[in-house]
Amino acid sequence: MKILENIEKKIKMTPQRAAILKYLEGNTSHPSAEDIFESVRKKYPMISFTTVYNTLQTLKDLDRVRELNIDDERKRYDPNVNLHHHLICNNCKKIVDIFIDFPLDISEEEAQGYTISCRHVEFYGLCPKCRKTKNKGQGNRNRD
Amino acid sequence: MKILENIEKKIKMTPQRAAILKYLEGNTSHPSAEDIFESVRKKYPMISFTTVYNTLQTLKDLDRVRELNIDDERKRYDPNVNLHHHLICNNCKKIVDIFIDFPLDISEEEAQGYTISCRHVEFYGLCPKCRKTKNKGQGNRNRD
């Protein structure tokens, strides 16, 4: 399901929300709240950071956005809520999707009494760009 | 390798560090910095939060501790640096270990040019205790 699909029926549509939704629709860059804020601000300079967080919360509640904890510095958001996994660059923090259905079933005993609701595989490594420029004093976050 | 093994040869040993190391050795509770601070403080009331963070940084640099991003509220630390995965309760944030070697190899194409250095599977769910007490206004972090 697309993030925008039928969303106007679920939430009150405002120009700010429309701009955030437009930015997120089909976006595979796994933006942080700040990324979203900075991008939307170009068209709506009056938008508030709080609105970005509020909208993300609303979208999370409606399962239209997934919050990722893979970046140790900030939360990242993914409008693709279908099952998939992620690969992050330890240097620039660029995240890419991994669409593989790994066998991750575990027994009840292994689950130690927990009821499991979801699974996520995180791959950590170095992206092609950072591998090339390693050992040159780099350490900057990706800003594609 | 145990966390304490040969560690005195690598770092300057102090009573504070010894207390932190003792707390971490064999600890499977995946404590936060605050957990460590509060526990160590019982014996060493003068210990500083900064010392806890500094020591954790030192241990990370020496690969004696692994920093976990699985809890969205705070970083958690694991003295077991051998390959394993984790299961977290969405309610109380209690984390348990999963010692299963899942097949997680991906092709070069699937890695999209990244050099992969490690893999981590995160399971999310509800622990037995929280499942029982659900819908009773609970929402509290685990404090075993």
Added chain:
DNA sequence: TGTTATATTGTAATGATTACATATTATACT
């Protein structure tokens, strides 16, 4: 068009983590 619930904004608060300057101390070398 008016009403009203809901959203937006700006600012302030919070909470985790880091930076920094000063005081202390473990270690190595006489």
Added chain:
DNA sequence: AGTATAATATGTAATCATTACAATATAACA
């Protein structure tokens, strides 16, 4: 054992992401 010194501990302040809140504005619906 005594001392030098490089590393560590401490306390406080700063930073950064995120959340709380109160006042204002507005989309949706009658």
